[in-house]
Amino acid sequence: MAILVNGESYAWRQGLTIAQLIDEKKFSFPLKTVFVNGKRIPKPEHKKTILADGDEVQVLHLMSGG
Amino acid sequence: MIEVSFEDKKIEVEPGTTLVDAAKAAGVYITTLCHNEQLEPYGACRICSVEIAEGERRRVVTACNYPVHKPVTVFTKSERTLRTRRVILEMMLARWPKVKVIQNMAKLAGVEEPRFAHPDRNESENACILCGLCVRICKEGLWHNVLAFEGRGPTRKVTQPFGEISPECTGCSACADICPTGAITMVDDPNHPADPARIRKAGQVVTREMILLDHQQALMRIVGTAHLVEIMNDYDLLPVNNYKFGDHPDAEKISSPHFRKKYFTQGVPDACYLGCNMACTKAVEGFELKTGPDQGKFVVVDGPEYETLGGSSNMGIFDPEWVIEMNYYCDTYGIDTISYATAMAFVMECYEAGVLNQERTGGLELPFGAADAAIEVLHQMAEGEGFGLTVGLGIRRMKKLFAEKYDADAAFLQDIGMEAKGLEYSEYVTKESLAQQGGYGIALKGAQHDEAWLIFMDMVNKQIPSFEDKAEALHYFPMWRTWFGLNGLCKLPWNDVEPEDNGEVDEPAKVPKHVDGYCNLVAGMTGKEVKPADLILQSERVYNFQRIFNLKMGFGKREHDVIPYRSAGPVTEEEYQSRAERYDGQLKEEQGLDPAAMSLAEKVAATRQWREDRYQKLLDAVYKRRGWTADGIPTLATAKRLGLDQMEGLTELLAAHGVKE
Missing domain, CATH: 1.10.569.10 (Aldehyde Ferredoxin Oxidoreductase Protein, subunit A, domain 2)
Structure with a gap:
């Protein structure tokens, strides 16, 4: 009962959405793109996209910074 | 959400969405002229007039600045809509008969000859049609506010204060770029760039992104x-x-x-x-x-x-x-x-x-x-x-x-x-980003992040897991960032605003579209075509020259790339305990040790040994990628590849440090 988030295991639960995951991981940096199993999920869909057990999530932070 | 119906389509939108944006989202075309997505709705030209029905009431409104607050039906092709648009275009055509954008719109609306004669008929193909786009981009988009309308009615015109060129005008060209008729043209820069239009075009990309995206990105x-x-x-x-x-x-x-x-x-x-x-x-x-x-x-x-x-x-x-x-x-x-x-x-x-x-x-x-x-x-x-x-x-x-x-x-x-x-050091904690430890430690002028800021790529995205991956990043980014210094450019417009689709490209951290923009700047200025790899090569020459200069001055070897352990891991037991779960987990997963069987002092020591060893392996990988010796000195072959071997005394300097090939 886990998903992979940026290569690391994260506890999965029924009904977990992308928006909740981002909130729980404190991924507050706004310049990021989310991929689920390699498919880009646009921001307006984060609240309604429910993750499935075993999903591979990549939250790509885009800033190279400084 | 509120329903907006068009003749053959329906869509639900957030309250406050304008009819133009609702139509765009639904794939319905509404003609606009003074409207631009970068700017606040204005409603000057009234070309976008459409007939709407809200309940029993039907009327004509301008779609660009009409916000949806209750269910509405929009008639983009009704007789009343088309008649209104035709009259507006007839009046415009009477005043500005040769302006292409008006001619095209009139043709689409079925207007051939206006029924009216205008006392201020302007025969220029590039006449100003008073749409106000230039005035608004200057004020809202650039914050310069040096353009304004003067007069009212027939005497209305776009001007600068007191009719003189304002010293506050920077020549950013946003007004000329947005002008739909060519009424504003740029006078070429006295530096005589090879292709000024190409430079302006590259600049406008970032200007536009700042207006449209900054409020959702880095603020x-x-x-x-x-x-x-x-x-x-x-x-x-x-x-x-x-x-x-x-x-x-x-x-x-x-x-x-x-x-x-x-x-x-x-x-x-x-x-x-x-x-x-x-x-x-x-x-x-x-x-x-x-x-x-x-x-x-x-x-x-x-x-x-x-x-x-x-x-x-x-x-x-x-x-x-x-x-x-x-x-x-x-x-x-x-x-x-x-x-x-x-x-x-x-x-x-x-x-x-x-x-x-x-x-x-x-x-x-x-x-x-x-x-x-x-x-x-x-x-x-x-x-x-x-x-x-x-x-x-x-x-x-x-x-x-x-x-x-x-x-x-x-x-x-x-x-x-x-x-x-x-x-x-500048103000970032680097303990969980080995690549950034290298970014600080190997940087030529000391511990600053101007050469590389790799923390998100490394620690958060986990995009560069191996030593070789980190070394590649510690080759590319310091070279790329050095290029800004070589050209006297600020690097913030490179990656503190990014194209909307940057997340979908192969190497988003490089912001490839912006790198292409810099190639256009160079080509526009010098007339010489360059590719991204050419820019990196320019930097590599200078970067290696600087490393050799450091060597000459007594700072260019492995022993000078040391970092304080605080930047690599927990120095004190207090620090270890503050993130004990993380460090204990690493002892177990990365080193195969059992933290439960170790004292706190043993855990701090084992963590340190592992982290210091990783930093040394990182140096090995980075030096190899950069074509340097294990002691961090550019090899003679690297110096030759970059044309640095012509420097007087270089061979002798390298030989004095044991580098002969």
């Missing part, structure tokens, strides 16, 4: 780099108490929302480069100083930016007005806020560790958070007196002094003294 126009405080705090990267920790419950007090609400006043273009609409410099106005030679004066303070705020948390100080005061005096005295703050954080830890005491600080109590004493040290530094004289030496010299004069543990001072090559 650079709104709060500048200060937005990083709350983000760094969330990611355990905000330095607290000399980089011991990466977050603090009081960080909110110095966060950007707080500054935006209470202190920041500047909403105008910066003095650093007036043509840039990133305009990231913010200011605090009317600030009354509480200390120092200007005490009681009301002043304007330029900032604070992220590094100044991060420096304050690094000293354990979370008072926004103290930061503003420190910012003002550092600027006034000509002292770098980063070096001051990092040096003070070191001093405060020395004070808490007993290396320093009131006798040694001239009576000042200097634990973390000692705001009053810290600002007093700043004044003393500027005056060249008291304990300020000692802090003004910088961390490298203080380490030596404290070891010699106070018999302090030199190894401990080396661990907590956050400098490399004599330069104080």
Whole structure:
């Protein structure tokens, strides 16, 4: 009962959405793109996209910074 | 959500959405002229007039500025809509008969000859049609506000104040770029670029992104780099108490929302480069100083930016007005806020560790958070007196002094003294990003992040897991960032605003579309076509020249790329315990050890050994990627590849350090 988030295991639960995951991981940096199993999920869909057990999530932070 | 119906389509939109945006989302075409997505709705030309029905009531409205607040039906092709548009176009065509954009719209609407004659008929193909796009992009998009309408009715025209070219006009070309008729043209730059239009086009890409995307991205126009405080705090990267920790419950007090609400006043273009609409410099106005030679004066303070705020948390100080005061005096005295703050954080830890005491600080109590004493040290530094004289030496010299004069543990001072090559670290915690440790440690001019900021790629995205991956990043990014320095360009427009689709490209961290834009700038200026790899090669030449210069001056070898252990891992047991779950997990997963069977001291030692070993392996990988020897010196082959072997004395210099091929 886990998903992979940026290569690391994260506890999965029924009904977990992308928006909740981002909130729980404190991924507050706004310049990021989310991929689920390699498919880009646009921001307006984060609240309604429910993750499935075993999903591979990549939250790509885009800033190279400084 | 509210339903908007068109003749053959329906869509649900958020309340407040304009009819033009609803139509666009539904795939329905509505003709517009003075409307532009970069600007606030204006409703000047009325070309977008459409008939709507809300309940029983039917009427004609302008779609560009009509917000949806209740269910509405829009008739984009009704007789009333088309008749209204035709009359408007007839009037425009009567006044500006040769303007292409009006001719095309009239043709589409079925208007051939206007029924009216206009007393101010203008036969120019490039006549100004008073759409106001130029006036609005100048005001809303660039914040320059040097264009305006003058007069009313038939005498209305676009002009600059008093009809003269304003000295405030930077020639950014946004007005000419947005003008639909060609009424505004640019006079070519006196520097005689090869292709000025190509340069302007490349610039407009970033200008447009700033207007459309910044408010959803980095908020650079709104709060500048200060937005990083709350983000760094969330990611355990905000330095607290000399980089011991990466977050603090009081960080909110110095966060950007707080500054935006209470202190920041500047909403105008910066003095650093007036043509840039990133305009990231913010200011605090009317600030009354509480200390120092200007005490009681009301002043304007330029900032604070992220590094100044991060420096304050690094000293354990979370008072926004103290930061503003420190910012003002550092600027006034000509002292770098980063070096001051990092040096003070070191001093405060020395004070808490007993290396320093009131006798040694001239009576000042200097634990973390000692705001009053810290600002007093700043004044003393500027005056060249008291304990300020000692802090003004910088961390490298203080380490030596404290070891010699106070018999302090030199190894401990080396661990907590956050400098490399004599330069104080900037304000990021790097313990969980090996690549960034290299970014600081290998940087040619000392521990600054100008060469590489790889923390998100490495620590958060986990995009560069192997030593080779990190080495590649520590080749590309320092070379790329060096290129900005070579050309006197600011690097913030490269990656502090990004194309909307940047997340979908192969290497988003490089922001490839913007790199292409810089190639266009070079080609537009010089007339010589360049590719991204050519720009990297330009930097590689200079970067290796600088490494060789460092070698000549006694700073260019592996022994000079050392970093204080505080930047790689927990020095103290207190630090280890503050993130014990993380470190225990790494002992288990990365080293195969059983933390439950180890004492705290053993865990700290094992963590250190593993992390220091990784840093050495990183150096090996980076040197190899850059074509350097294991001692960090460019090989003769690398020097030849880059054309540096023509430097007088180079062969002898390398040979003197054992490098012969």
